[in-house]
Amino acid sequence: MPQVEVCYSPQIYPLFHNEKAIVVVIDILRATSAITTAFYNGVAKMIPVATVEEAKALQQKGYMAAAERNGEMLEGFELGNSPFGYMNTKVKGKTIAISTTNGTQAIAAAANASEVIIGSFLNLEVVINYLREQQKDVTLLCAGWKNKFNLEDTLFAGAVADSLIYKGGFTTNCDSAIAAGHLYHLAKHNLFEFLANSSHRNRLAKLDLERDINYCLTPNQCPVIPILKGQYLVKL
Amino acid sequence: MPQVEVCYSPQIYPLFHNEKAIVVVIDILRATSAITTAFYNGVAKMIPVATVEEAKALQQKGYMAAAERNGEMLEGFELGNSPFGYMNTKVKGKTIAISTTNGTQAIAAAANASEVIIGSFLNLEVVINYLREQQKDVTLLCAGWKNKFNLEDTLFAGAVADSLIYKGGFTTNCDSAIAAGHLYHLAKHNLFEFLANSSHRNRLAKLDLERDINYCLTPNQCPVIPILKGQYLVKL
Secondary structure (H helix, E strand, O other): OOEEEEEOOHHHHHHOOOOOOEEEEEOOOOHHHHHHHHHHOOOOEEEEOOOHHHHHHHHHOOOEEEEEEOOEEOOOOOEOOOHHHHOOHHHOOOEEEEEOOOHHHHHHHOOOOOEEEEEOHHHHHHHHHHHHHHOOOEEEEEOOEOOEOOHHHHHHHHHHHHHHHHHOOOEOOOHHHHHHHHHHHHHOOOHHHHHHHOHHHHHHHHOOOHHHHHHHOOOOOOOOOEEEEOOEEEEO | OOEEEEEOOHHHHHHHOOOOOEEEEEOOOOHHHHHHHHHHOOOOEEEEOOOHHHHHHHHHOOOEEEEEEOOEEOOOOOEOOOHHHHOOHHHOOOEEEEEOOOHHHHHHHOOOOOEEEEEOHHHHHHHHHHHHHHOOOEEEEEOOEOOEOOHHHHHHHHHHHHHHHHHOOOEOOOHHHHHHHHHHHHHOOOHHHHHHHOHHHHHHHHOOOHHHHHHHOOOOOOOOOEEEEOOEEEEO
């Protein structure tokens, strides 16, 4: 039976590395939600990079470029990590370089995995269906906040883990997968309410991003799966 | 208001280090349960060391010595990390060197904190009361299993965090403390049952340690607080 595991911090991802596993990178607020939205809106490719300098260098080569740190879009870039920035015709067919506080760090941490896909509530169901079809081991990698655990990424991991275990023929021997499943069951009837006291939701609320949060917590709006191929994210 | 935070892995403890905080090291199955039991049974001092070699060297200097790896007592040592080993008159007044798979690694990770105490369900209430009296920041450091998250340490962290926040005048901005509190509330009416599928409980069940697990999950049997003073653990 394929195994599902949940890793709460990119910093400890090496402890979870499994050559046979598909890694799902999760940064609900907001990098992986923005990336999912971008592909749903016709972006051709994205180049996730860990540092702002790399994003800048790609911008200078002529790419569109997105950069966010601590919840805010950086000056000199066309885009940040608000999904709403990717909902317009300007991005269609484009290749966009992107660097964010947590999400692109998590992608970099998992870059040596055999397969890396992007998960968010926006593509929850298609991700679950895809993983169920593959029947390979799965590592759900939460980007967290600066390598600390966060709730919203964990809830998404719990939704996927639970579905794979109870309806997908997967098993687990991983306490973080079990805990994430419990937390998802507590939260699922109102994710927004459950996250009312979470650290990152409060961080973003201060930046007046309630609209973004609501959008990012509403499942299945963008049924596409971004997948890493070499240095590029493309649509599966 | 003093803050409470929960760290799920000794490997990421540096992200949580706070000069003003009291660190509570937690390894429910079984190092911190064994240490609490030892002091309750009259052990004078313990010397927690990260490596088996250090424990061996101290044994050769004449100390009693305990060593455990992967749930089993190592050959050539008087004690492992089963609390039942510390419930006899031979240990009374002794100084015991101890090295375990996870617990003593967590103590080592926190060694530069201003104050380190030992927590387990066995001393739950006295630990909460002590922290409440101090009104300093608190970091609950879960030993986990080889730097991965585990459920039983998280449940204890949740019990303490919740009590400090709702009845102790503490606050938190830490998602892992919030998650641990939720998990504790799900589990508190039957910790043993809740942990039925947890990874470490199963690991120990294979070693026929159900009696140890039952003991370690029964609160308030040993109302003492071990505290780190230099290289020694002593009774507070």
